[in-house]
Amino acid sequence: MLERKDIQEVKWGIIGCGDVTEKKSGPAFNKVADSTLIAVMRRDGAKAKDYATRHGVSKWYDNANQLxxxxxxxxxxxxxxxxxxxxxxxxxxxxxxxxxxxxxMTLNAASAIRMKEAAEKHKVKLSVAHYRRAQPMFLKIKSLLDAKAIGTVKLVQLQMLQPENSNLIADSDTNWRLDPTISGGGLFHDLAPHQLDLMIHFFGEAVKSSGISLNQGSPHGVDDMVTGHILFKNGVVFNGSWCFSVAEHVDICEIIGNEGKISFPMFGNKVTISKSGDDEEFIFDALPHVQQPMIEQVVKYFLGKAGNPCDADQAIQSMQLMDSFTKK
Incomplete structure (x- = not known):
């Protein structure tokens, strides 16, 4: 997709400079080659100004249209x-x-499709921040799968069990993640996109999916228990469970092949390959800005130097999976 004019340097404006941008993403825009953060916006002008001052950003706005x-x-x-x-x-x-x-990407698949269609209509680039696929740990897992390190993959088992006040959730001024009108659902809609996008990235197109979603006790009235099942076109079967009303902290994904198994957390730093009774571990350093590898790829894409690291079609697939798991 071509831009209306060539971009020699990406000069970013952030809409919504809240907590997620403080460390995970915001500083990375100035650490990537040919990329500069020059403006931020937040509806609370005082907070936008404070963010700009602390991060050395030259402009701030309280109106998105102005940015x-x-x-x-x-x-x-x-x-x-x-x-x-x-x-x-x-x-x-x-x-x-x-x-x-x-x-x-948005609240549901129908909304995501409208965003994709708008990008096509205006001939403007659109990329989605499924940033784990660009991190070294998940690049390693992808390379192991591509090399058939565990043979032919048969089954994926994922468990994400957390208390309602899970420390995996970014801090925010309000608990908007537990308001379906704002987040699309409960904590599942905040954490599962990371996991489901990686499954799509690893295994390709899904041909069948279904699930169960219910409230097992959340006082906020949102579903806190979700199960999901996927059949991928290549024959891989996925089973996932997400529960956000238990005392346990469980974060594990197991990819099982006919010659071994790859085990890893979605929010951790260790990958284990188990084959013939032997384990091999790979430990990865924590990233100071978790989105920086993805932002590097997006900048190259916007400059016309690389392909889209996560396009709308891929992100729509993860939205469709979430919709199929949670529909009533």
Whole structure:
């Protein structure tokens, strides 16, 4: 997809400079070659100004249209809660500004499809922040699978069990992740996009999926128990369980092949390969800014130097899986 004009340097504007941008993503925009963060926006102007001051950003706004219309900004990172993703993406694309939008891409698959169609209509680039696929740990897992280190993959078993106040959730001013009108659901909709996107990245197209979703006790009225089952086109079967009302902290994914098994947490740093009774471990250093590897790839994509590291079609697939697990 071509841009309306060539970009020599990506000059970013952030819409929604909240807690997720403080360390995970925001600083990385100035650490990547040919990339600079020049403007931020938050509806609370005092907080936007504070963020800009602390991070050395030259401009701040309390109105998204003003940031989008800033002639110095040529790319937009949307880091608001999911409720606003579609609206801000459509506005930025209509202005001819390429968009990097946070995961989950939006509230549901229908909304994601509209975002994709807008990018195609305006001929403007759109990339989704499924950033784990660019991190060294998951690149290693992908390389092991591609090399058939455990033979032919047959089955994936995933468990994510957490208390309601899970420390895997980023801090925020309000508990918006437990408001389905803002997040799309409960904590499942915040954490599962990471996991399901990796399954799509590892195994390709899903041909069948179903699940169960219910509230087993959350006082917020959101579903805190989700199970999901996927059959991939290549024959791999996935079974996943997410529960956010238990005392345990369990985060484990097991990819099982006919010659061994790869085990790893989604929010950890160790990969274990088990074959013939022997284990081999790979330990990865924590990243200071977890999105930096993905931002590097997105910058190259926006500059026309590489392909899209996560396009709308791929992100739509993860939205469709979540919809199929949680539909009533």
């Amino acid at each position: 989008i219309d800033d002639p110095d900004v040529n790319a937009i990172y949307i880091a608001t809660p999911p409720l606003q993703h579609e609206d801000y993406t459509l506005r930025a694309l209509a202005a001819g500004k390429p968009v990097y939008v946070e995961k989950p």
